[in-house]
Amino acid sequence: MIDIKHIAKTFGDRQVLAGIDGSFQPGQTSLIIGGSGTGKSVLLKCMIGLIKPDEGEVLYDGRNFLTVNEDDQKVIRREMGVLFQGSALFDSKTVLENVRFPLDMLTDHAENDKLDRARECLQRVGLEEAADRMPSEISGGMKKRVGIARAIVLNPKYLFCDEPNSGLDPLTSIKIDQLIKEITDEYKITTVVITHDMNSMMEIGDKIMFLYEGKKLWEGNSATLTQSNVSELNEFIFASKLIRDMQH
Template sequence: MIEVDNIHKSFGDNHVLKGITTRFEQGKTNLIIGQSGSGKTVFLKCLLGLFEPEEGRICYNGRIYSDLTMNEKRDLRQEMGMVFQGSALFDSMTVEGNVMFPLEMFTKQSKAEMQERVDFVLKRVNLIDAHERYPSEISGGMQKRVAIARAIVMNPKYLFCDEPNSGLDPKTAILIDNLIQEITQEYNITTIINTHDMNSVMEIGEKILFLKDGYKEWEGTNKEIFKTDNKAVTDFVYSSELFKKVRQMYLEERN
């Protein structure tokens, strides 16, 4: 679990985050949504420890980040997995090499132990025969699965995903969503996803945080978002034609 209490973050005169308080549950897919400039990326970087808020606190399973020593912060960061928007794979490394990289950098495991772990996570993301292939030789969806395998290879307690469906076709995006949710539940991870994808909101939004102009405008579940009368939320989510259709079906079922 990650608990956020009244955090503020500024860059010079630009006050980006304005007193956000929320909680991200363990074992659930927690989504952050909002328009460009709403503060989503800065908020995610605060959660990752890349930015430190000027006010407020962030607590990871009882550990207040600002109270930790440098060594304790380093240890905490090793409990975090990250799936970047563009996958961020190393072009010069094979799939196996990309996934093994964190183990080589941050553990003292034997080669056999690392190989066993890499084989396990690649199998878990349904990439059994891709070990020796390079990122340029696989599809965008496969690259995302490699990125997820690399993010979970260290058995993280916290998984962060920045626009994991960016650049993917709708069918592949659904597969990636389902994989992230399965892994979250299977390993009881606290997963936080920055997204613009309304399919993700509908399918895996067990907790949704909507930011606007640096404020927490609304939070709830993918069931509750259909019922909200918050204009900022409805203006944002119902810009999606698919979301309009789904909401209409929901309202018709209720009637």
């Protein structure tokens, strides 16, 4: 479980996050939605330690990630899996080497064990046949799946996905959503997804948090998303639906 309490962040004279609270449960796919510049990615970066908020707490099963000592912070980091927006694969490494990378960096497991675990994760995302290919030789959707395999290779308790469907066609987006949802359910991971994809909101939003100009204006789930009386959310949904219809 992840709890965030009163997360605030200002860059210069611009307040990007204005006291955000929320909690994210194991086995649930929680979405953070909102237009560009609303603070979604900054909030994610505050949660995973890439940006230090000006105030607030980020609690991982009761441990405040912002104030624990360096050793405890490393322990929490090892419990995180992150799928970055551009997949962030190493061009010079094969698909299998990319998936194996966190094991090489953060564990002292035997070579065979690392290989077995990396292959197991590739198999889980349906890409075992692509193990020896280079990132330049696979499609955008396959790269995202490799990114997911790498994100789960350390058996994380917490999974963060930053715009997992960016740059993908609608059909591939649905497959990526389903994969994230399945893995969350299967391993009882606490999953947080930053997205503006309408399909994701309607299909995998166990919990949805809507940010607008750095504030949390609404919270609910995919079933209650279209019943809100928050005008900013309704405008955002309408625009997202319009984009989705145009893509189809």
